[in-house]
Amino acid sequence: MIRALVVDDSAVLRRLITTVLSSDPGIEVVGTATNGREAIARVDELRPDIVTLDIEMPELDGLGAVEIIHRNHPRLPVIMFSTLTEKGAAATLQALSRGASDYVTKPSGAGSVHESMARVREELVPRIKALTGTRRMVPQAPPPVRRRLAGELARPQVLVIACSTGGPDALCTVLSNLPATFPLPVLVTQHMPPVFSTQLAHRLDRLSPLAVREAADGDAVLPGTVLLAPGDYHLRLARDGVAVRARLDQGEKENFCRPAADPLFRSAAQVYGRSALAVVLTGMGQDGLLGSRAVSEAGGYVITQDQESSVVWGMPGAVAGAGIADEILPLDTVASRLISVATRQARVPLRT
Template identity: 60%
Template structure:
């Protein structure tokens, strides 16, 4: 039996970008471009007419922009994956974060130089194709009402050291779907949380700055982008800046942030594994870590180290994750003490911190 192809609708007001995207997608044997649209009005009409499996949607367009089109698409098709196309600018970052808050599934950034066609096609293919596969994947093949991700049962937990006391730091790692998950989790943590919070969200520069500012406005905790040498303070949330790993270092009785641009890990910088690994060295079993929605398995190896040191680890469940890659990897490896829906995680984290 032939596996049905993933049907993609490409929406962008630039003929060049439409050409780049369609060419990149047609190189993937399991994808099919079923239509293109040049503005938001066309996009809404084409979604209704063509019933695609996924939409790539530009933000800045005439007649009806991407945000407006997304709102209308979501009203008609609440579960249709929509991937925004964004520019690496403050305006693009702000619009992308707004789109994610309105229900966009993910985003990709436009190539900075579309003058070299081959380079643009490669950049788009490398970003977009894995996201489409992750967001649609088994959903296209599963009957109605059947869970769409193939889940392995958790393995037996590996040997852990006994807990050494109340956690002294909260670590959070996330990727696809992470900005919305953070926007729902952090506001439910109180200002008197009593421990520092460090977050790795896979995002490029500028985007992480805007994300921190947005989260700071909605959270009782102080949220900002981390800077090299920052002291780690209770009640403060530090977001890893785009294109920089965040490590923790203990010296003279205090813990500080160290930023670097070392090699990517799991194709990411910042990488969750880097933060978790350094936290295992500094805090050992006195860390509490949670892995939220995200594609891939970044955070798995760091979680192994934390678990071996006696740290407590929690993961978001499959049902509430946009992509159950990162939390699924931790859960199926038997490393998670709890696998919970997103809305139950804040209370469970708070309970662990105050046990």
């Protein structure tokens, strides 16, 4: 049974979240709190498996509370509740950088309480189960990586990255450690709604030596530039004469996501073939599996984050488990390895 603590200063939302979670046979709401200070005390008292935490609260807000909770209980997953606004998105990204594991947006515009509950159930319950499942999981020996001769590998011409739960922080770690001279264009799909993706691009641009921006349809794909898929749009690559351009569309969701990683990875395989370099970072679900297979079958190179450093080893674990990964790496080594592979300064494959 997963033991949850619900923290929100709104009695209506506390009751709604508590009702939704209590209706799941695998979740027990062991307590509630109305502000950050009370939340900190309740965590110490109740020792829950997971916390849902509002951002805007009296006395001590969610930003202050999550920092203290994470410092005192670093392995305790915390899911933030945020508004779908520019201010809410910026605050949520701050919370993620301070130790929050994931976030959901508050139900707004729903026509009824029933619809609000359904939306919260759809977004919150899978995250709770994924995050607590990761916490309880005993790390397994990594699956075998592909073995290929260095002569089989072409010099990469593009880097595509996919991530979801835990992704914003993982992206910060990777992109902030790539130099301004990194020779490849970089394209990123992070599962994130509109407004949030804009704020993430701004934050990554401040932290990375590379220029980071939200992709626009028709953008040239150039070295030294990171293009991030906008919320609610798939990002793909397309050849335009000698140039390659970013293409955005609102095609059907894949893996219940838009943007999704698979369309980006498939297009990279089609355009760049064996010169595509793909990275799958932390995230729920299996998005990126089919796209990574396309990259691999085209002769490209696939790297995944390892289980121990992932917030959720769903996406990278699916790729690794399928035997598609050329390397399975801790997060803090991914950037240096990308530099080596992109410039062919190291022998590949790294593992034997």
